[in-house]
Amino acid sequence: MLNYDLLFTPFKIGKMEVKNRIVLSPMGLNCAHPDGTIADDEIYYFEERARGGTGLIIMGCQFITKDLAQGSLEGYLDSTHVIPQLTNLCESVQKYGTKIVAQLSCGTGKNAFANMYDDPPVSASPIPSMFNPDVICRELSVEDIKKIMEQFAFSAKLVKDAGFDAIEVHAHAGYLVDQFMSAVWNKRQDEYGGTPEKRMRFAVEIVQAIRGAVGPDMPILFRIACKHHFEGGRTLEETLPLLKILEKAGVDALDIDSGSYENIEYIFPPAYLGDACMEDVCEGARKAVSIPLMNSGNHTPETALRLIESGNADFVMFGRPLIADPYLPNKLMQGRREDVRPCIRCNEDCIGRIITRLTKISCSVNPLAGFEKRFSVERVNEPKKIAVVGGGPAGCEAARTAAIRGFNVSLYEKGDVLGGQLRAATTADFKSQLRKLVDWYERQLKLWGVNVHLNTEISADSPQLEEAEAIIVATGATPLKPDIMGLENAIDIITTHTHPEKLKGDKIVYCGGGLSACDSALENALMGKKVAIIEMLDEVAANDHFINKAALLPMLRNNGVELYTGHKVLEITNNGVRARKKDGTEVVIEADTVVSAFGMEPNDRLAREIDAKYHNKTRIVGDCARIGKVGTAVRDGFFAAITIQ
Numbered sequence: 001m002l003n004y005d006l007l008f009t010p011f012k013i014g015k016m017e018v019k020n021r022i023v024l025s026p027m028g029l030n031c032a033h034p035d036g037t038i039a040d041d042e043i044y045y046f047e048e049r050a051r052g053g054t055g056l057i058i059m060g061c062q063f064i065t066k067d068l069a070q071g072s073l074e075g076y077l078d079s080t081h082v083i084p085q086l087t088n089l090c091e092s093v094q095k096y097g098t099k100i101v102a103q104l105s106c107g108t109g110k111n112a113f114a115n116m117y118d119d120p121p122v123s124a125s126p127i128p129s130m131f132n133p134d135v136i137c138r139e140l141s142v143e144d145i146k147k148i149m150e151q152f153a154f155s156a157k158l159v160k161d162a163g164f165d166a167i168e169v170h171a172h173a174g175y176l177v178d179q180f181m182s183a184v185w186n187k188r189q190d191e192y193g194g195t196p197e198k199r200m201r202f203a204v205e206i207v208q209a210i211r212g213a214v215g216p217d218m219p220i221l222f223r224i225a226c227k228h229h230f231e232g233g234r235t236l237e238e239t240l241p242l243l244k245i246l247e248k249a250g251v252d253a254l255d256i257d258s259g260s261y262e263n264i265e266y267i268f269p270p271a272y273l274g275d276a277c278m279e280d281v282c283e284g285a286r287k288a289v290s291i292p293l294m295n296s297g298n299h300t301p302e303t304a305l306r307l308i309e310s311g312n313a314d315f316v317m318f319g320r321p322l323i324a325d326p327y328l329p330n331k332l333m334q335g336r337r338e339d340v341r342p343c344i345r346c347n348e349d350c351i352g353r354i355i356t357r358l359t360k361i362s363c364s365v366n367p368l369a370g371f372e373k374r375f376s377v378e379r380v381n382e383p384k385k386i387a388v389v390g391g392g393p394a395g396c397e398a399a400r401t402a403a404i405r406g407f408n409v410s411l412y413e414k415g416d417v418l419g420g421q422l423r424a425a426t427t428a429d430f431k432s433q434l435r436k437l438v439d440w441y442e443r444q445l446k447l448w449g450v451n452v453h454l455n456t457e458i459s460a461d462s463p464q465l466e467e468a469e470a471i472i473v474a475t476g477a478t479p480l481k482p483d484i485m486g487l488e489n490a491i492d493i494i495t496t497h498t499h500p501e502k503l504k505g506d507k508i509v510y511c512g513g514g515l516s517a518c519d520s521a522l523e524n525a526l527m528g529k530k531v532a533i534i535e536m537l538d539e540v541a542a543n544d545h546f547i548n549k550a551a552l553l554p555m556l557r558n559n560g561v562e563l564y565t566g567h568k569v570l571e572i573t574n575n576g577v578r579a580r581k582k583d584g585t586e587v588v589i590e591a592d593t594v595v596s597a598f599g600m601e602p603n604d605r606l607a608r609e610i611d612a613k614y615h616n617k618t619r620i621v622g623d624c625a626r627i628g629k630v631g632t633a634v635r636d637g638f639f640a641a642i643t644i645q
Helices: 040-051 080-094 142-162 176-181 201-214 236-249 279-288 301-310 320-324 328-333 351-357 393-404 429-447 463-467 493-498 515-526 546-558 605-613 630-642
Strands: 011-013 016-018 022-024 056-058 099-105 166-170 220-227 253-258 293-295 315-318 385-389 408-412 451-453 470-473 477-479 507-511 530-535 562-565 567-573 576-581 586-590 593-596 600-602 618-620
Touching: 040 056, 040 080, 080 099, 080 142, 099 142, 142 166, 142 201, 166 201, 176 201, 176 220, 201 220, 201 236, 220 236, 220 279, 236 253, 236 279, 253 279, 253 315, 279 293, 279 301, 301 315, 315 320, 351 546, 385 393, 385 463, 393 408, 393 429, 393 470, 393 630, 429 515, 470 605, 470 630, 493 515, 493 593, 507 515, 507 576, 507 586, 515 530, 515 546, 530 567, 605 618
Parallel strands: 022 056, 022 315, 056 099, 099 166, 166 220, 220 253, 253 293, 293 315, 385 408, 385 470, 408 451, 470 618, 507 530, 507 593, 530 562
Antiparallel strands: 011 016, 477 600, 567 576, 576 586
């Protein structure tokens, strides 16, 4: 067991002392009110992370005006009526000794989502909008810029009056400030463009405007991507002189990582990018400046400790890990590393909910995130006997939550291990966090006294169900078996993980191109096998989040995975697959092993039988109710458990 004590030493940013080295990364919650005030849910969310031991909390960006917010529900700071609610937030966090930072933004500029603006977005230059290149951004005039500086000063004074401990300038990921700082977007030839120093003038004037408004003592942080990860974007070598300019301008600390919306997977790094995927920028930055540095990007407690020990950064930032487990800091400090619930880096219920559903943030493994007061886990006075059938994620979460409430819980799993499909899907290195989630559930069920019965098959007539006062059925799903000639010549997708020895030879062909098939294909390609995917649709991983696919698809291509999209499987033979293209022509793809990956179907026979016999005390959850993702199953199990009367 590592000693994490170094993470819990104090460190100063300017005159502000932070109690430990753990920082909550700035992330938008999308739950502010249309009048710019933040919601109570946001206060409860941040308060929970402060209660959990985080040393420094940086809010997601708040916009200095409603117009520049372009429809985003993150709050804006152009009127004093927002102050009382911000004060509620500050004091809710500060009572735990946690410092809180207001992140100020003058907008997304070209990065504005197409559904969040009416007029063309503004930018440093008349460049195409990111998500609709047919729309050309309006270049800010010098008069516009002067007005923005006045607005920054007003907003800075406002958040100081509200009680914030520090201010951070959002200049990250190709947002408007970054568009001024970067030659790839800034085509101006006036005092705000043409040379690196002139391109930095916009950022420097922002820092000066804030300093003039808040005085000499309030720390100013600056969030910047040290490299953009796309051709023509800013490199680390080009960024280091800019960091020096910012230090000279009076910035007290730098919040550094990588990425841009042109390479969006670095903004919300999925599992494929691995641990600490942006710490490489720290060593160069440390040599360039002497002010404190903080770094984010898929950090684990172990990479955090390593980075602080290296001296290349002074704070480590956790974003989604603190959504998944707000008590991560306290658990580390108490020597309870194994109790930290892991973020699985799926992006589905955090940024995914915001982008695809336009709703507020939550978490696939922590349904309480964003609902800290609304979904209370209340202890019961009269514990009932609860039977949970199935040990996948839905069943494990239902059993854990019911046990926390004080119920007497018995979980029945017909296999010899817990985890269901989760365990089967964790064999790849890039699925390490998913593997840790299975381990976490096993430990939590023991800690909370759940009676786990492995190798126990339940039927509707089992006496355990008759004795139970509530039944939760979570029997999961099984591989879909379409009526295709020669299907018996293939192995199913689950078998590729549970019995990898059945993957014979070096040529592996997957029939079906869903996410499970793509992940398994990538895993085998990384081991040097020749892999192909046959998919009837025009794209693989069609239902996966586009941010994750931004990393997945290049990795498939770079590792030689052949993608046969628009191909319908006709027959599986002993040595390959016969498929038909959309134009009617047929092809034969040779294989040593063929994997049937046509999707999953609910394993609901037992669920229906139990429900028919015990309808009024039965709840069916997870994939046996509807095929979904990890977050769907976990949320189903959680809801079933918290609503037992």
